[in-house]
Amino acid sequence: MDDALTTNITWLAPRVALLDALAEESNLTRAAALAGVPQPTASRWLNEMGARLGTPVVHRAGRGIRLSPAGQQLAESGRRAANELRLGYRAALAEADPEQGHVSLAFLHTMGGVRVPELLAGFRAAHPGVRFTLVQGASEEIVQRLRDGETDLVLTSPLPADDPGLETRALAKQRLVAVVPAGHPLAARKRVRLAKLAEWEFVSLKTGFGLRRIIDGLLADAGCTPRISFEGEEADTLRGMVAARLGVAILPESEPLPNPGTVEISLEPPAFREIGLVWSADRPLLPAVRTFRDYATESR
Structure with a gap:
């Protein structure tokens, strides 16, 4: 924003409230009181605004005073800005309220x-x-x-x-389990070692997912290098792939029940992820x- 325009806006801001009060009262004494300034200050402000703009912001109407077209434009703009500021202030108060934020x-x-x-x-x-x-x-x-x-x-x-x-x-800690298709050779087991699970193709989350890092670390510690046939971005997608017999997976234990077409087997030794x-x-x-x-x- 132009520096001169910024200076004028900063200077105008408190004076626009006086114009808004004049739009309501058409009386300088009452408008000055509403704006919270003495009447001599209000008169000076009106003269200064007219001088800066190059056109009057008020004109006499009998014993009263009315806004000129330029003054009306400023008063209406100031009213809209005040309404926006009022809304923003209320929103800021809500953010500061632990029950309304x-x-x-x-x-x-x-x-x-x-x-x-x-x-x-x-x-x-x-x-x-x-x-x-x-x-x-x-x-x-x-x-x-x-x-x-x-x-x-x-x-x-x-x-x-x-x-x-x-x-x-x-x-919390969430238990990790082997997920295999129903009817898989491992499906009847209660526990399975990673080395045994790694004999089958895996489906896994993509690199960059926290769970992928955890699983890769578990397999590396067990001396396993799994063959990954598919990579996805959501655990539910991987469970569907397992059900379609596209591979096995290591995933968090289902909440509340395993997906249809899949069986979950405890890992040996047990493995968890910390949430x-x-x-x-x-x-x-x-x-x-x-x-x-x-x-x-x-x-x-």
Whole structure:
């Protein structure tokens, strides 16, 4: 914006309220009182505005005073700006209210079926006025959204480590299981070792997903190099691939029941992924965000 225009707008802002009052009262004494300024100051402001604009903002009408066309334009613009400012102020007050604010929560696709809905339902029962924006994505993607200030909280796994810009809080451990098609040679087993599971082709999440990193680490520790036939972005898609006999998978235990056409087998030794909340260490949390964080961490 031009510097001279910015200066004029800054100068005009408190004076436009006087024009708005004149539009209502048509009397300088009463309008000055409404605007909260002495009458001599109000008279000076009107003269100064006319001089800056090069055209009067008021004209006499008998014993009263009326706005000129230029004054009416300014008063109407000021009224619209005041209404917007009023709405913004109310919205800002709502954000500062732990019972009326807004929370932006990002989470993994694998948590959208049961875990997140149950968490939100419990919280909203106690805090019905809080609004939410929900975002799903891969672990690296949603953590980057947090770093960029696009979301308030992230529910993810694994938790980012050694990042001084992030705060983390572990909430729960989720059991990982082998998922095989119904009728598969391993389907009757109660437990299976990774080395045995790796004899079959795998379907897996794409690189960049937190669960993929966990699974790759488990297989590497077991000395296994699986043959991956398909890669996807959602656990439900992978379960469908398993049911279609396109491979086996390692996934979080289904909530509440395994998909039709699949069987879930415990891993030997047992394997888990840690789920937790992440938030910025550099930005203060708004009251509603802090209330939800505390609820999530206390109800784990």
